[in-house]
Amino acid sequence: MSYLCPVCEAPFGGGEPLADHLAVTAILHGGDHEAWLDETVADWDGLSSAELGERVVDHAETTDDHEHIGEHSHSEPEQASGLPNGIDSGASTRNAGDSTLDADAQAIIEEARELTREMQGDDEQQES
Structure with missing residues (x-):
């Protein structure tokens, strides 16, 4: 299932990618993402991606879209690098x-x- 970030409405293809987005953005930039996490999941900085993902999806809108970073095709799977699509x-x-x-x-x-x-x-x- 895909989710929209509750702060910036960017689409992410699952709870863990959404959690990673929220946490990394909060750590690197602070601002609205950090404030949202502090208010919604007080202990967010001590949770794993999976644990944070389980907690944030309850507050995120679902979507049929997903993360579309860079040019890619859904017909030919690429070798997994552990990085988001297009990176x-x-x-x-x-x-x-x-x-x-x-x-x-x-x-x-x-x-x-x-x-x-x-x-x-x-x-x-x-x-x-």
Whole structure:
């Protein structure tokens, strides 16, 4: 099922992608997304994507649309990279190390990488 972000109405193809959008936007930009999470899910910053997703979908409108980032086709499945549609893993890596980013932005990206590594490690341990 697809959901609209309760703050900006962007469409997302599931509870976890919606939760990731809300949390990342809140962390990187604060503002309305952070205020909404603080008011709606007070402990949002301590929840996993799955847990946050379960909590935020109750407050989101459903939609027939889903995340459409970049050019893509529904007829030919692409190899899963773990990144949203249209995001090139090489481009993400290059941009993450871009010297045009200030120190705060680079620190946020490194923290996100570390959290991703921890989450992937937790998933691998649960599968064992």
